[in-house]
Amino acid sequence: MANRLSDKVVVVTGAGSGMGAAMVERFCAEGAKVIAADISGNQDEVAQRAGADCIPCQFDISSSEDVRRMLDLAVSRFGKLDVLCNNAAIGGAFGKTGEYTEEEFDRVWSINGRGAFLGMRYAIPLMLETGGGSIVNTVSIASMVAFPTMPAYCASKGAVLMLTKTAATEYAEQGIRVNAICPGTVETGMSMGMPKEYIDMALSGMPMSRIGQPSEIANLALFLASDESSFITGTSIAADGGYTAL
Ligand SMILES: NC(=O)c1ccc[n+]([C@@H]2O[C@H](COP(=O)([O-])OP(=O)(O)OC[C@H]3O[C@@H](n4cnc5c(N)ncnc54)[C@H](O)[C@@H]3O)[C@@H](O)[C@H]2O)c1
Numbered sequence: 001m002a003n004r005l006s007d008k009v010v011v012v013t014g015a016g017s018g019m020g021a022a023m024v025e026r027f028c029a030e031g032a033k034v035i036a037a038d039i040s041g042n043q044d045e046v047a048q049r050a051g052a053d054c055i056p057c058q059f060d061i062s063s064s065e066d067v068r069r070m071l072d073l074a075v076s077r078f079g080k081l082d083v084l085c086n087n088a089a090i091g092g093a094f095g096k097t098g099e100y101t102e103e104e105f106d107r108v109w110s111i112n113g114r115g116a117f118l119g120m121r122y123a124i125p126l127m128l129e130t131g132g133g134s135i136v137n138t139v140s141i142a143s144m145v146a147f148p149t150m151p152a153y154c155a156s157k158g159a160v161l162m163l164t165k166t167a168a169t170e171y172a173e174q175g176i177r178v179n180a181i182c183p184g185t186v187e188t189g190m191s192m193g194m195p196k197e198y199i200d201m202a203l204s205g206m207p208m209s210r211i212g213q214p215s216e217i218a219n220l221a222l223f224l225a226s227d228e229s230s231f232i233t234g235t236s237i238a239a240d241g242g243y244t245a246l
Contacts (some may be wrong), residue, residue: 004226006031009078011071013061013119014088016042018188019138022214023085023221024050030222033078037061037070038088061088061115068122080130083225084123086116087138089156091190097151105152112156120167124176132175136224137164138217139180141240147198161236168234177233179224184240186212208241 010027014020016038024036024043028050036043036056047056055077059066074081092108095101116137127133142150143157161180168178185191185202191211203209220239223229238244 002029003031004222004228005083008032008082008225009035009074009080010083010085010225011035011037011074011081011119011123012085012087013037013059013070013115014138015046015056016040018190019183019186019214019217019221020085020087021046022218023087024054026215026218026222027225028054030226032083032225035070035074035077061086061119062110064118064122067115067118071119071122071126075126081123081126081133082130083134083136084119085136085138085221085225086119086160087136087221088115089138089153089190091194092150092152094149094195095151096149100151105155108152109156112153113159116160117163120163120178124167124171127176128171128174133177134225134229135164135167135176135178136221137161137178137180138221139164139182139236141182141184141238141244143180143182143236144238144244164236165234172233177224177229179229179232179234180236181217181220181224182236182238182240182244183217184212184238184243186214186217188214202243205246206241206243207245210241212239212241 015036034054036047043056047054059070089112140157142154143161164180
């Protein structure tokens with residue numbers, strides 16, 4: 001199937017790597033006009049591969065000013081905003097809660113938690129102007145089950161899950177749907193930077209016994225971004241090889 005997002009204007013954060021890059025590629029193939037945002041600079045190459053309807057931009061999602069400029073770019077270049085994929089995040093340092101530094105907790109929160117809030121905060125008014133839209137938050141199974149020594153990451157992802165549900169209920173009657181994706185372990189820059197024992201732990205408890213691919217998450221994001229999921233809001237869908245089913 002093609003053109004499942006034709007005429008849709010989409011902003012993807014974390015577009016320079018992993019799942020975000022896969023979303024950009026898939027969305028463009030399905031006819032979307034895409035703003036590919038990342039702090040790294042790698043979004044330029046991703047956008048080049050995706051084609052003429054993709055504009056790369058370098059923004060930091062923990063900055064309110066950057067987030068507003070990123071979303072305004074969608075409106076100024078493509079006329080509107082239909083979809084926000086709040087996807088960028090960091091894993092943060094490892095350490096038990098009783099030893100975790102305040103500075104690192106704040107750093108992780110400012111990107112994963114506050115950054116996702118800022119995206120929703122400034123995307124929603126733009127979506128209201130055109131009668132609705134879809135927000136897809138890349139959360140994690142870390143919002144549902146504990147990952148010891150990742151307290152800031154788990155807390156931030158749990159918070160974004162609840163932000164998803166809250167905003168979904170607030171704007172359901174105004175045509176804005178808000179949903180969360182909860183990936184398990186997926187082969188990206190983030191997971192490949194983790195100690196091997198984390199990957200082994202994740203695989204040992206997973207019925208499918210394999211790591212996921214970014215394209216498998218992009219497929220789910222496509223469904224939630226598109227009108228095919230028109231009766232779905234306020235929910236989270238795990239794409240985790242069955243990890244949380246056990
Ligand atoms: N990889 C996994 O196993 C896994 C599992 C569950 C959830 N997730 C979630 O999936 C999402 C995508 O992660 P990924 O695995 O593709 O990781 P990744 O590291 O490959 O990509 C994340 C991208 O976000 C960008 N980024 C980081 N901070 C930013 C900031 N302040 N502003 C703008 N961009 C910023 C990075 O530069 C990077 O390109 C994240 O929300 C992550 O928490 C990942």
